[in-house]
Amino acid sequence: MATSSVSASSSSGNLLDVQSLVSQLMAVERQPIDKLNAKISTDQTKISSFGTISGLVSSFQTALKSIMSGLQNLSATPSDASVFSAAAASTAVPGTYTLNVSQLAQSQNLVAAGQASSTTAIGNGTATTVTFDFGTISGGTLSAGTYSGATFTSNGSGTKSITIDGTNNTLQGIRDAINAANMGVSATIVNDGSGTPYRLSLTSSNPGVSNSLKITTSGGDGTINNLLAYDPAGTQNLNQSVAAQNANLTVNGIAITSASNTVTGAIQGVTLTLKNLTTAPTTLTVAHDTAAVATAVSSFVDTYNGLYSQLKSRSAYGSSGSSGSSGGSLAGDGTVRAMMDQLRSIFNSPATGTLTTLSQVGISFQADGSLKLDSSKLNSAMSANFSDVTNLFSSTTGYATRLDTWTTTVLQSGDGLIPNSIASLNTAISGYNDQISHLEVRMSTLQTQYTAQYSNLNALLSSMDSTSAYLAKQLG
Template identity: 70%
Template structure:
């Protein structure tokens, strides 16, 4: 009798379980694919949100820029000018006979900038500011003059053994930030180091008076300065006001920045005039054209992204991330409605009348010459067309704000997509728990099956051996 023995091969449990789990995880893979799709949509709405915000800024900028005026001087080396919203277009004649300047004083020379001055006894140095009147000025020293404080208060520093050097005095003055700048000048003489003081404000009413009190007379001898009395410092530059005329009207200013001579215009004086200079205040067409161009570019960038992201797949091309999304259709319809609704309150009712028109591809273009013509001939209606309550810049900026606001189109849709993502993640978490349990179950089952197969193999081997022995007898 012939006995045949066969051995069953053990199962590769890890590989088998892995293959089974790959099948079981297909629902999770599907959910992850959905999450990726939703996250792509959320990212797309983030991009659109930024473009809507940029379009809002451009619309607002166009509305405000219409009110800008340019102030152009005939000789920029004499003065520059800026025009605010209250300026009035016109031509002005400006003559500058004197520039405003700050008083400068210089102390007697010292052999060293770091050697102690005096005995270090605490001394209070007080600065007052005001007007020097009358008297005569000879070689930087007044005689017979009077000093009248401007009433803005005094400021003081203390000089003692810790700072009683030229450098220490300089640093104490500058650290106090009291409207005086101190420097040390080296004039190259035998006692070259000289403390120079300059008033921080220009104008005749900001001349300095310096008094000292305390036990160290050396500090007083160095710094004491009374234009009406003892002057231990020498004046190198006298404080003075700017003198100018605008259309023949005399004007005095303590500063070279003059903001009240012409309504809404700030003049910055840099030189005196040898002959009358002119100032032209007019609509800033360059800025307006730049703002209009920015408006057109911002709209085109937004419209292009809405179009591409909402496009359906065609032969050979993939669709946009937001293809079929109703939110984009609503945005397009709302924009179309605004552009198709005329402005009211003026003779100009459409953007095309000022050179901003739609092209065949749905983009906007700007005809600058047409815009400039409308500005020069009918500026009030151009302003109304953009900036009135029914103006295009106003309505489009309002649309952008409502679209971006919490509860607006983009926010509502983004929250909805985020909810979809959260729901899918929750479902994945639930399924992952099931997968963990299922993997344990499969591993246990097939491990037990391997044990069973092993026992069967052992039994088979034993029986074969027993039967073989019986047969040999």
């Protein structure tokens, strides 16, 4: 122990600086704790590195899934997007279809007689049940919004009812009661600017001829009946402003009728949304979405390169003999080494099929281990035989399939490579902290002992100083 650490007190050249001496002794005693804290810091850095790599593996997995889903997706492109839009499912069949739209589906609209006020009570408030039925109006003639000689056939979906009484027997109250019932009819109030301007407007929520309305009332208030009762085959107290109708179109010359402007089933796997009538035939092209696949493959290359770069740099050893050179935070780590070996094995194992290697679709390795994409070669491969490209990536031996399985083994909670490594590091940190806690107790005891020991020595030295001074006086 260096004696140079001992200094005299201000009162005597023989006394020790206890505080300074104990502090230096404790610095030596705490070296095991300092080493444990250094290990904790190192392991925490490793955990942070694994967190970064985990995020990159997750991004890589997302890119792989995008490739596999993109290979199954088809695009549906209309020649005139103002006439219709289209969406294709994976069951759609690539091809070109000719469409003509001669009629759009629409909902029936009925308008009640005008009222002087929208907030004044209608009738005497006696409870009246208003029942709505939905069905098809057939035959007869329509003149000025009123049918004669027609029949009404319910579509069998069931009737819906509301009650009008003294709490809601205003135009606004009736409107709100209909809307609150959520029964397939929407109600609004229109102001037409006349002497009795407020008119209740009722619209069937669903288009198509089978969703026309029949409205009946029962109860004691005839005024409500006079306002709302509507039977296309009988009394019609409301006026039809818009007739219900189906959409009519042809696909490749075949006539199709749809109750909705959203047409499914006319073309396998394709949903059409009709917008306008055609003045000339339009076409729909259903094809593999090569643009989406190309984007997904590009993302695959980029995310792999980001992952590989981090695996390589964080596992690198420092250059020997280089001043200030240090290795990566995971240098020599077995998990990172296993991940890189597994990736290398997957890329070196060919797929089964006509196309067996990624280089055949423009994905090749560079000297530094990164990937490079030749987009023109990829597009040529998709144009030549899309199914072969699909097999290369998505079959059971396909690269995207095997790499996706690998990402799962790396990330899976509980027994994945990265979660296991992080768990082991956390266990080690917990053990180090336990050791530090025990050592801190010992440090406290040692500090107390050292302080007492050197304070007692100072007391002895002080006593010796006094005796020496007394003897010197007597001898003098």
